[in-house]
Amino acid sequence: xxxxxxxxxxxxxxxxxxxxxxxxxxxxxxxxxxxxxxxxxxxxxxxxxxxxxxxxxxxxxxxxxxxxxxxxxxxxxxxxxxxxxxxxxxxxxxxxxxxxxxxxxxxxxxxxxxxxxxxxxxxxxxxxxxxxxxxxxxxxxxxxxxxxxxxxxxxxxxxxxxxxxxxxxxxxxxxxxxxxxxxxxxxxxxxxxxxxxxxxxxxxxxxxxxxxxx
Numbered sequence: 001x002x003x004x005x006x007x008x009x010x011x012x013x014x015x016x017x018x019x020x021x022x023x024x025x026x027x028x029x030x031x032x033x034x035x036x037x038x039x040x041x042x043x044x045x046x047x048x049x050x051x052x053x054x055x056x057x058x059x060x061x062x063x064x065x066x067x068x069x070x071x072x073x074x075x076x077x078x079x080x081x082x083x084x085x086x087x088x089x090x091x092x093x094x095x096x097x098x099x100x101x102x103x104x105x106x107x108x109x110x111x112x113x114x115x116x117x118x119x120x121x122x123x124x125x126x127x128x129x130x131x132x133x134x135x136x137x138x139x140x141x142x143x144x145x146x147x148x149x150x151x152x153x154x155x156x157x158x159x160x161x162x163x164x165x166x167x168x169x170x171x172x173x174x175x176x177x178x179x180x181x182x183x184x185x186x187x188x189x190x191x192x193x194x195x196x197x198x199x200x201x202x203x204x205x206x207x208x209x210x211x212x213x214x
Contacts, residue, residue, distance in 0.1 A: 088172050088173055089127065089128075089172055089210070090126060090127050090172055090207070090210040090211065090212050091124050091125065091126055091127070091172045091173035091212065092124070092126075092207070092212050092213070092214060093115065093123060093124050093125070093126045093154075093156060093190060093192050094115040094117050094121065094122070094123055094124070094179065094190045094192070095115075095117045095121065095122070096115035096116040096117030096118070096121065096179070096189065096190060097115065097116055097117070098113060098114070098115060098204075098214055099114045099115065099116045099189060100113060100114035101113055101202075101204060102200075102201075102202040102203060102204060103202075109200070111193050111200035112155065112157075112191050112192050112193035112194075112200065112203055113191075113192055113203045113204050113214070114189045114190065114191055114192075115189060115190045115192060115214070116179075116187070116188065116189040116190070117179055117190075118179065118188060119160060119178075119179055119180060119181070119188040120160060120178050120179060120180075121178065121179040122175050122178065122179075123144075123156050123159055123175065123176055123177045123178060123179055123190055124172075124173050124174060124175055124176065125146055125154070125170045125171065125172055125173065125174045125176050126146075126154050126172065126192070126194075126207065126212070127146075127148050127152075127154065127172045127210075128148065128149070128169075128170065128171045128172050129146040129147050129148035129149065129154070129169075129170060130146065130147050130167065130168070130169055130170075131144060131145070131146055131164050131165065131166055131167060131168045131169075131170060131176075132145045132146065132147045132153065132166065133145045133166055134162050134164050134165050134166050134168075134176075135162070135166075136182070136183075137157070137183070138183075139183050139184045140155070140157035140158065140183045140184075140191070141157060141158045141159070141180070141181075141182025141183025141184075141185065142157075142158070142159045142160065142161070142162050142177065142180065142182045142183070143155060143156060143157040143158070143159065143183070144156045144159070144162060144164060144176045144177060146170060146176070151196070151197070152194060152195070152196055153194075153195045153196075153198075154192070154193065154194055154195075154203075155191075155192065155193035155194075155195065156176055156177060156190060156191075156192060157183060157190070157191040157192075157193075158179075158180055158181055158182050158183050158185045158188075158189060158190065158191050159177035159178055159179060159180045159182065159190070160177075160178050160179065160180025160181070160182065160188075161177055161178040161180065162176070162177045163175055163176055163177050163178070164176045164177070194206045
């Protein structure tokens with residue numbers, strides 16, 4: 001066996017007690033290291049979004065609604081109101097009682113009706129029109145004929161006095177004469193006729209159809 005020579009620098013040996021001795025650390029090594037808590041990403045995102053919404057410029061307020069158009073008043077201006085028609089459109093030609101009707105009488109046509117109120121009583125135009133004749137006629141005595149706008153002619157006979165003249169314009173209810181017994185007559189009364197295209201029709205029906213009671 002070969003014997004190694006002894007080393008010039010002996011290697012220090014560590015005793016067991018030295019190996020187990022505590023190691024002294026510098027104060028700096030013992031300083032506490034602060035670790036930042038993890039950031040809440042969702043919360044930060046919500047706050048950022050909220051700030052952005054809060055700082056967003058507000059739009060201008062909408063314009064006020066246009067006023068509703070004014071409704072037409074029920075009360076029209078005087079210019080738009082139709083003129084009021086005064087007086088009746090049709091009138092009873094006499095206040096007298098009905099003494100004879102339209103139809104066959106004494107073997108011939110009695111072409112009108114007879115109304116008796118007494119001599120001198122008022123005779124009126126049954127409707128507005130123009131006097132086509134006013135004078136004495138055979139059988140009719142003193143008589144007036146009035147032509148109305150629709151072409152109808154009314155006849156007023158046996159009057160004692162005429163109060164209108166040919167060509168005169170008369171309104172419904174206007175006095176045209178006075179009751180008498182001129183012409184072929186047996187006593188004071190008004191003989192009243194209605195003629196359409198020259199042919200006589202029943203005056204009683206014509207008057208009643210226009211709201212005039214006889």
